[in-house]
Amino acid sequence: MTELSLENIALERGERRIAEGIRARVAGGAALLLQGPNGSGKSTLLRVLAGLLPPAEGTITWDGADVTRDREAYRARLCYLGYQDALKPGLTALENLQFWARYGGAKGSDAAEPALRAFGLARLAGRPARMLSAGQKRRLALSRLALSDAPLWLLDEPVTALDTEARAAFIALLGRHLTAGGLAVIATHEPLAIEARVLSLGPES
Amino acid sequence: MSAFLALLRRDLVMSYRQGIDAWVVVLFFLAAGILFPFAIGPEPNALMRISTGVVLSMAALAALLSLDRLYQGDFDDGSLDLMALSPLPLELAALAKALAHWLSTGLPLLIAAPLLALMLNAPTESYGPMLAALALATPALSLLGGLGAALTLGSRRGGILLTLLILPLYVPVLIFAAGLISRSTLLEGDPTGPLLLLGGLDLGLLAITPWATAAALRQALR
Numbered sequence: 001m002t003e004l005s006l007e008n009i010a011l012e013r014g015e016r017r018i019a020e021g022i023r024a025r026v027a028g029g030a031a032l033l034l035q036g037p038n039g040s041g042k043s044t045l046l047r048v049l050a051g052l053l054p055p056a057e058g059t060i061t062w063d064g065a066d067v068t069r070d071r072e073a074y075r076a077r078l079c080y081l082g083y084q085d086a087l088k089p090g091l092t093a094l095e096n097l098q099f100w101a102r103y104g105g106a107k108g109s110d111a112a113e114p115a116l117r118a119f120g121l122a123r124l125a126g127r128p129a130r131m132l133s134a135g136q137k138r139r140l141a142l143s144r145l146a147l148s149d150a151p152l153w154l155l156d157e158p159v160t161a162l163d164t165e166a167r168a169a170f171i172a173l174l175g176r177h178l179t180a181g182g183l184a185v186i187a188t189h190e191p192l193a194i195e196a197r198v199l200s201l202g203p204e205s
Numbered sequence: 206m207s208a209f210l211a212l213l214r215r216d217l218v219m220s221y222r223q224g225i226d227a228w229v230v231v232l233f234f235l236a237a238g239i240l241f242p243f244a245i246g247p248e249p250n251a252l253m254r255i256s257t258g259v260v261l262s263m264a265a266l267a268a269l270l271s272l273d274r275l276y277q278g279d280f281d282d283g284s285l286d287l288m289a290l291s292p293l294p295l296e297l298a299a300l301a302k303a304l305a306h307w308l309s310t311g312l313p314l315l316i317a318a319p320l321l322a323l324m325l326n327a328p329t330e331s332y333g334p335m336l337a338a339l340a341l342a343t344p345a346l347s348l349l350g351g352l353g354a355a356l357t358l359g360s361r362r363g364g365i366l367l368t369l370l371i372l373p374l375y376v377p378v379l380i381f382a383a384g385l386i387s388r389s390t391l392l393e394g395d396p397t398g399p400l401l402l403l404g405g406l407d408l409g410l411l412a413i414t415p416w417a418t419a420a421a422l423r424q425a426l427r
Contacts, residue, residue, distance in 0.1 A: 052427070080287065080290055084283030085282065086286070086287050088282070090219050091219065099215050100287065103212060103287075103293065104290070104291030
């Protein structure tokens with residue numbers, strides 16, 4: 001059974017300690033919601049979980065093995081969606097998605113068009129990303145999830161600016177991911193219609 | 206390999222679509238070079254003496270122009286995070302970016318160089334050596350420039366800092382390139398020394414800068 005475990009993690013931002021003693025376990029098929037006020041370290045924790053930042057203290061283990069021991073294998077298991085959309089304004093929606101499919105997606109660039117359809121973006125495939133609205137850009141960023149077959153999703157405020165239809169598409173995609181035995185750690189302010197454990201990060205002390 | 210090509214292609218497509226990038230570099234190169242006849246007078250022999258030197262230094266300055274955007278865009282929009290997490294090592298991504306920079310600035314400069322040389326009354330026999338020197342020097346400029354862009358990423362006034370950091374590193378490249386031109390055009394000159402030094406510099410930078418650049422990028426992401 002796949003399991004991600006956070007043991008006694010401490011977070012620092014700019015040499016200031018912002019959270020300590022974070023412990024959590026997420027097993028295959030389950031999601032963990034990170035909640036807490038602005039500045040409580042949700043995004044920082046996600047960056048630490050992605051391996052972009054080292055934790056100030058503590059260890060992260062995947063199936064009981066410290067992830068720092070084989071970074072590349074761990075990176076191949078995760079799909080990270082930051083609070084930024086990582087889109088190039090000069091490329092079309094389809095080109096943006098095809099680029100990420102070729103660059104790191106497991107499914108190749110043929111998967112890009114079905115991924116666009118999943119988020120109702122088929123009509124906008126040829127439109128440059130700079131002409132998309134904030135919500136459309138977020139949908140495009142989310143459709144990157146459909147390109148990945150990584151078991152661990154790390155999502156930072158995934159439903160920001162989404163309308164109800166796109167939210168439902170996201171929840172459906174997330175549901176399929178979890179049913180297939182995937183894991184998700186999601187930082188969010190808004191209630192999501194899924195069953196998940198909640199990890200509350202405290203206010204800055 | 207396909208990820209490497211995808212990144213190279215994306216950067217080239219973006220610089221082609223923005224269009225201005227390559228043109229701005231070439232126009233700056235020509236415009237800055239044309240200042241010299243105005244400043245030192247139209248005396249043909251004086252111009253002839255400085256012509257290839259002006260072409261080389263203006264090429265070095267023009268190559269700096271588009272450097273500060275090399276990683277800044279990917280840093281600002283979160284793409285760099287995803288690149289750091291992708292299976293393609295950041296070292297190869299840095300190489301792809303430097304190659305894209307060379308194709309979108311070094312190569313147009315190489316094509317525009319004879320025009321500037323013509324306007325500066327360069328001696329006929331210096332065109333070949335000048336193009337050879339530029340062909341060997343511009344890859345070094347792109348590789349060093351990529352490292353500078355990564356080192357100054359995320360700092361305020363990064364563009365100015367980048368220039369101050371990179372220009373001194375361009376000095377050896379210019380010295381070898383100028384040596385190559387003067388040794389080739391002199392009677393009884395032997396250009397083998399500067400040619401080998403410049404080629405060796407390129408290969409050395411090719412081996413070192415991707416690692417240094419990737420380390421600087423990882424630092425910038427923390």
